[in-house]
Amino acid sequence: MDKKINVGVIGATGMVGQNFIRLLDGHPWFEVTYLAASPNSAGKTYAEAVAGRWHMTTGIPARVRDLAVHDAAAIDEAVGQCRIVFSAVQMDKQGILATEEAYAARGFAVVSNNSAHRTTPDVPMMAPEINHAHLDIIPQQRRQRGWDRGCLVVKPNCSIQSYMLPLHALLKAGYVVDRMIVTTLQAVSGAGYPGVASLDVIDNVVPYIGGEEEKSETEPLKILGTVEGGKITPAEGLKISAHCNRVPVSDGHTACVSLGFAGKKPSRDEIIGLWRDYSSVPQELGLPSAPVPPIIYRDEPDRPQPRTDRDAAGAMAVTVGRLRPCNVFDYRFVGLHHNTVRGAAGGGILAAELLTAKGYLD
Amino acid sequence: MDKKINVGVIGATGMVGQNFIRLLDGHPWFEVTYLAASPNSAGKTYAEAVAGRWHMTTGIPARVRDLAVHDAAAIDEAVGQCRIVFSAVQMDKQGILATEEAYAARGFAVVSNNSAHRTTPDVPMMAPEINHAHLDIIPQQRRQRGWDRGCLVVKPNCSIQSYMLPLHALLKAGYVVDRMIVTTLQAVSGAGYPGVASLDVIDNVVPYIGGEEEKSETEPLKILGTVEGGKITPAEGLKISAHCNRVPVSDGHTACVSLGFAGKKPSRDEIIGLWRDYSSVPQELGLPSAPVPPIIYRDEPDRPQPRTDRDAAGAMAVTVGRLRPCNVFDYRFVGLHHNTVRGAAGGGILAAELLTAKGYLD
Amino acid sequence: MDKKINVGVIGATGMVGQNFIRLLDGHPWFEVTYLAASPNSAGKTYAEAVAGRWHMTTGIPARVRDLAVHDAAAIDEAVGQCRIVFSAVQMDKQGILATEEAYAARGFAVVSNNSAHRTTPDVPMMAPEINHAHLDIIPQQRRQRGWDRGCLVVKPNCSIQSYMLPLHALLKAGYVVDRMIVTTLQAVSGAGYPGVASLDVIDNVVPYIGGEEEKSETEPLKILGTVEGGKITPAEGLKISAHCNRVPVSDGHTACVSLGFAGKKPSRDEIIGLWRDYSSVPQELGLPSAPVPPIIYRDEPDRPQPRTDRDAAGAMAVTVGRLRPCNVFDYRFVGLHHNTVRGAAGGGILAAELLTAKGYLD
Amino acid sequence: MDKKINVGVIGATGMVGQNFIRLLDGHPWFEVTYLAASPNSAGKTYAEAVAGRWHMTTGIPARVRDLAVHDAAAIDEAVGQCRIVFSAVQMDKQGILATEEAYAARGFAVVSNNSAHRTTPDVPMMAPEINHAHLDIIPQQRRQRGWDRGCLVVKPNCSIQSYMLPLHALLKAGYVVDRMIVTTLQAVSGAGYPGVASLDVIDNVVPYIGGEEEKSETEPLKILGTVEGGKITPAEGLKISAHCNRVPVSDGHTACVSLGFAGKKPSRDEIIGLWRDYSSVPQELGLPSAPVPPIIYRDEPDRPQPRTDRDAAGAMAVTVGRLRPCNVFDYRFVGLHHNTVRGAAGGGILAAELLTAKGYLD
Secondary structure, three states, X not given: OOOOEXXXXXXXXXXXXXXXXXXXXXXXXXXXXXXXXXXXXXXXEHHHHOOOOOOOOOOOOHHHHOOEEEXXXXXXXXXXXXXXXXXXXXXXXXXXXXXXXXXXXXXXXXEEOOOOOOOOOOOOEOOHHHHHHHHHHHHHXXXXXXXXXXXXXXXXXXXXXXXXXXXXXXXXXXXXXXXXXXXXXXXXXXXOOOOOEHHHHOOOOEOOOOOHHHHHHHHHHHHOOEEEOOEEEOOOOOEEEEEEXXXXXXXXXXXXXXXXXXXXXXXXXXXXXXXXXOOXXXXXXXXXXXXXXXXXXXXXXXXXXXXXXOOHHHHOOEEEEEEEEOOOOOEEEEEEEOOOHHHHHXXXXXXXXXXXXXXXXX | OOOOEEEEEEOOOOHHHHHHHHHHOOOOOEEEEEEEXXXXXOOOEHHHHOOOOOOOOOOOOHHHHOOEEEEOOOHHHHOOOOOEEEEOOOXXXXXXXXXXXXXXXXXXXXXXXXXXXXXXXXOOEOOHHXXXXXXXXXXXXXXXXXXXXXXXXXXXXXXXXXXXXXXXXXXXXXXXXXXXXXXXXXXXXXXXXXXXEHHHHXXXXXXXXXXXXXXXXXXXXXXXXXXXXXXXXXXXXXXXXXXEEEOOOOOOEEEEEEEEEEOOOOOHXXXXXXXXXXXXXXXXXXXXXXXXXXXXXXXXXXXXXXXXXXXXXXXXXXXXXXXXXXXXXXXXXXXEEOOOHHHHHHHHHHHHHHHHHOOOOO | OOOOEEEEEEOOOOHHHHHHHHHHOXXXXXXXXXXXXXXXXXXXXXXXXXXXXXXXXXXXXHHHXXXXXXXXXXXXXXXXXXXXXXXXXXXXXXXXXXXXXXXXXOOOEEEEOOOOOOOOOOOOEOOHHHHHHHHXXXXXXXXXXXXXXXXXXXXXXXXXXXXXXXXXXXXXXXOEEEEEEEEEEEOHHHHOOOOOEHHHHOOOOEOOOXXXXXXXXXXXXXXXXXXXXXXXXXXXOOEEEEXXXXXXXXXXXXEEEEEEEEOOOOOHHXXXXXXXXXXXXXXXXXXXXXXXXXXXXXXXXXXOOHHHHOOHHHHOOEEEEEEEEOOOOOEEEEEEEOOOHHHHHXXXXXXXXXXXXXXXXX | OOOOEEEEEEOOOOHHHHHHHHHHOOOOOEEEEEEEEOOOOOOOEHHHHOOOOOOOOOOOOHHHHOOEXXXXXXXXXXXXXXXXXXXXXXXXXXXXXXXXXXXXXXXXXEEEOOOOOOOOOOOXXXXXXXHHHHHHHHHHHHHHHOOOOOEEEEOOOOOOHHHHHHHHHHHHOXXXXXXXXXXXXXXXXXXXXXXXXXXXXXXXXXXXXXXXXXXXXXXXXXXXXXXXXXXXXXXXXXXXXXXXEEOOOOOOEEEEEEEEEEOOOOOHHHHHHHHHHOOOHHHHOOOOOOOOOOEEEEOOOOOOOHHHHOOHHHHOOEEEEEEEXXXXXXXXXXXXXXXXXXXXXXXXXXXXXXXXXXXXXX
16 A cells, blocks of 8 residues: 555544544554544544543544544535545434435445444445455445445444354354354443443443344344345344343453354364364455454463453454353353454454455545 | 250351351341361361451351351260251362261251252252252151261252242243253352452453353252152253353352243243242241242343342342343343352251251251 | 421432432431422432432332422422421532522521532531531521521531541540541542443542542531631641542542641550540430441451441441551551441431431421 | 573562563563473473463463473573573562572572562662662672672562652752652552452452551662662651552552652642653663653643553553642652552563663673
């Protein structure tokens, strides 16, 4: 890449926006040149706009401190400033739908962290190692919507990565998984800031996260779906049941998974081999944020754990362990990923890298 | 009860022993008159023996501060001092087996918190609301072992109460549950003191507790088993798969449960009704430690939680919530109980009360 | 007391209001008969008004579940419903000043948990064991303000109780303390709900609580002050420097204190004796919420601790320990109290009991 | 440096030893070539020896996985293997004294993390930015002890760095500080592994760490002392009083400091300037582990905090904030440093770099 691609972040002052800015600092392909947020922040420098509410443990990157923050609704100001827009806008669902579409209509490639467009049939929900081919829908998306150079992709919910990559490694090898029961132990950073009240997680667990179980059960089916007729049709034949819990952990979602096969069953050694050998298009294309390897299997009996494994491969890998037979289904295991990197901003950046590498930004 | 029954605690200085002593303080039927521990503690007063390692949040009960601590191996010293012995001795498995049998042989009713005798066929493993009838084996136990007035019962592992009472309410109504997948989020107090290192649970989860999953899967079958031919035959037809995790919670085990029925399925309302109406022999006999009600169903979407629900009904009730359909099995719910009370010492005391009320101590 | 005194809680739906309601449940002298909050809650039952935001670990007391919640601004509705009003209203400072004065003007004895009136010269800030005599100002307060039966007292900030009672025991014995450096480790419940974000206290400490250090330094002087000429004149001659930190603890503020004497210095044994023998008017009058003893000195090297000591004497006692010489001043020690009971609602109730016992409600 | 210097770690399997190995991985000057531990580990590879007890959040460095672990008592085996020995041996005090002297006698430069030799008059206790000149004692140390090429230096306790560097910046500018009252909020990693029991720090604070306060008060005086007559004479005229607490934080010690000057007092701006401009010999020599800058002053009202500041400048900087007048002394502030890096292994490595750069290893 001779010259970096200019990118923008809309909703730049919130927790997810901050994560995008943190992760894009020093990115080899992308350069942050445009920032937008609510009208309250418009006209301030980024440092002014986030004063007193920068929640990353590293400082504000020097390159963005003095960038002007624009009003996210004033799309005209973005024109010519960047090619890709990462969306972390916080609005009601209708506002998000409209804003993201408006940016795409004006020619921006929009990569959204929001859930609003996840069920939109012609919008791919990217887990790049799994459904890289869903980007094939973009020419149709453009045609259907009358967009010229713009496009719109979203990333899935942060709760599912711990089991989606391990699951895909099995499916890719030809095995059929038809049932999964998953219990997640999710970090508080998934709720943003201020998010979860400290009184709710000191010496406590909250066995409920609004809307999370539904997303954890249905989003995998779209990711595993097929592009046909200008839309993505969710996969069938796999039933997932999710129990989602909030635990006193800052970053890193853990998932306890039981799964069953229809038909042929791989041996334990074969599964571990499939996981350790797993690699996909993002790795083959050498995308900067693609973890190598994408799946790490740990042999220790008590791994993965959030503190020790969330940062593996730039916090983009999924770490699994404890693969063992299940008394009810066929196998069970534990998966873990970093929810605000792999599961959110980092996943969005990986999707943008894939868009770039596949030539959709030319 | 005209006069209190004298009871002893062996292994009195450890964490479980301390819990027995805390919970027996002011007990309406039992009076602690005998304490034993390792030779190191023998000859000291109880206050001296636990100086610097009393880990209850309430103080040492005044009545036991000055009681002499005996050597647990010197059973002669116990003779005449008490009728019931609560065992929390910490030894290798052979040592526990031998010690507990020796006390029973000398005429004591032994109620053990240890796992050593849980698989012994003629030793009932008591969850009093469920298998109160297993005490019927005691005459046979005495006959088989040549014990006169002594007997031996154990309590099950602390991980299972959150789902065993809710399960039993369904079975008692005639429904057949044939599969359960359970993920537990277990408190650190279950590992005793010092137990879990703080570095392992600050900002972390440990997805492994040695031996816990096996106990969580097999002990329920013995509890649901039948007494025949001088032994307890485990139930068949129910498969349980358990994922056991350690979380940063002091007290209170949470379980996320998915279950499936063979044959007829109750409605959601019917299940909640069965739980709310659940009552059993301990409640009917008015045992002092029997929670009323034994099962509490909470309607709030985010309950039960350890901080708010572990102390329900003297920390002896099981609190359940979030009953909802399961995408893979029939239903799923969340259960919670206090692991060191309902799940350990309190459960042992309830078993001793049942032994008393049923006349096995006469 | 033949008949209970009717009391009201205004600001009843917030965290402090909930604590008042929790602590007043079963109170031997007071009966909650009136509840008020913001217009949003007016017209609902209390159970409806706090649905989804009841944050006590015990349930809503049965007696108040169905009480109607009134608009706190509609004082007419309170007339005839109660004699004492506990104020936990959440407004800006002017709003609180006006609301509390309006209730007092209408004849209610107002006991406030808010800080707004703490610096008002004719409003006593009650630490009942210390400045019980400050209630002598009430006749003057009534005269000055033209109030007939109404009156207004406040309780101090939750950060100071851990050192104020131990300090008072020394002053009462005639010793002069002229300098104190105090570092507090404060629980998150002091910030209400949702209060402190979980991301700020998981694996972290926040060395700053807005406004807390100033209150911790100046409020003690008013409490130790003297009533003269219709106002309370703060004490002089004692300098306090406070460092206030937020730590990952749910309830219980810890204070590390170094203090120096002007003139005669007591011995370590004498200080411990003064603390253990400390008693005051609330104890002599047998007030229901008065802890007996008010100060507990623990000999163990590692006490007091929040988990083990916050609930001492109904969570109303102050526990101290580690009295030892200070290399720079004369002595140092650690103090601890329950911030939402002794330090907030419980302290307010104790003040109301004192008002009652001293005849100011007749 | 043309060629790396071979270094050894004795006590390599414990928590501090693991930290040495982690921090030495990829070090530009040093290469780990020798490992020793207790006889239990001798003969194993390092990976075997720490199997199941490697507690770093990053993996075992590849270069040391297969290194043989020697018996720390078999010094002969070390001869020729390395020039510097980092000591983290865990023995009683006499054992440590003897072992470390034996290595020095055999020609090794010993840099110890242990406290045993901290009060030995001819052993410098290095805080390299402050007392770099104490290494001048090494020729005398060698002469007095008949050591040829060997020498022995120690690093101070992990509790003092948060205030020693900020203090030194003031002393270096000619101001005289004569009194400090310090309250520390210390991370659990300071106690090693398993160290602090999780039951002691979930929802809790322990206001006591055995021996820590004495070290925090006396070690600064030796560091600020002078080399004369073959020994280091502690400084006089500064009195320190320390309150040491354990809090639920994994890494990062926080200190709340009040200090007073004798004579001239700098202004607040001047102090901040002195801190921000602070630099010393390690920075001038460009030592690889020397933080640049060594002191970071943060303007935000709520900093420093463990999560956000412990890793500053490779976890070797001290971060300070909240400088403000003290009501009792002159100023107060908050300091923070990473206890297992700056305060332990990293500090030892910095001392070894200084030894190297000053030519004591030639």
